[in-house]
Amino acid sequence: MKTLVIVTGPTASGKTSLAIELAEALDTEIVSADSRQLFRGLPIGTAAPTPEELARVRHHLVGVLDLHDYYSAARFEEDALAILDRIWQKSDYAVMCGGSMMYIDAITKGIDQLPTISQEIRDYCLELYEKGGLQALHEKLRQLDPVYLATADLSNHRRLVHAIEICLQAGVPYSSLRTGQAKSRPFRTVKLAINHDRQTLFDRINRRVDLMIAEGLEEEARKVYPLRHLNSLNTVGYKELFAMMDGIMDRETAIARIAKNTRVYAKKQLLWLSKDPDVKLLDPMKPLLPQALRFIN
């Protein structure tokens, strides 16, 4: 039986180095599960593995996308599974490292098969929202998929648009395509997270933000500033600096906002973890690797 060891947890908790230690101990490779490290050109702001770290263990899905590229949890599922298949040919273990919880779920539980949306339909739905607002989306869904509408988050235009897109593309209601069934995988998973208390984690985050600034995050952001409207740059650490460059906030405020938004992000991750009964928590006060290996075996 193959084993996928998933090192997840909130941002700044020390996932990267633990994953490397694990991969070395298990003599295998790392598949990143980080929706932002996927992109090229953002090493500082996304706290991507350093060149030295990348040299120690082979990493997958780090810095492989152009900032313009479209990506999604479903693509991640597909890509990561393909990479894992290759790793299984030479090892019984693989390490996954990342805090994009939806990506982790995509790998462990799978995502239902949905059609790829054509540009036409995408544009149509966007226009529907821009012209008619949430009301128009509600009405459209009332016709196309009242079942989904009944449980939908009526204020969240993104999800509503998405549902309409799928209904139109598939020709059947979105809700009929949602199975709610977890897919079975040809490997077992062990999910690990480093369990810092909240105050410690927040201190680590604050310190890391200062470090990022010292390492040149501003310069990194300035380089991609012209592309700031891309989704890949709708990211903590960049959007605040873009606001600073636009003169909307001063430097001090921008940096404080980065730290604050990173904390908010971490809380979201913590929430997700707390609801996942499969996560094994590691005590950061003790050596991590032995604890992790104990859970694996």
Add this chain to the structure above:
RNA sequence: GGUUCCUUGGCCGAGUGGUUAGGCGCCGGUCUGCAAAACCGUUUACAGCAGUUCGAAUCUGCUAGGAACCU
């Protein structure tokens, strides 16, 4: 010592007699194709005391703290 003005929830900030301002933060939550995204819910204060009034954050008096000016 005198005169005038100010005092709203963690912060900012409206509100001059009669529903919860609002924003930010904090905290909590949602999540099956953009997820470091998008979205939702809480947090109920008027410096203190005594009055006026059916009813006061809003009016009056006193007390406390602060600001400006005068001597």
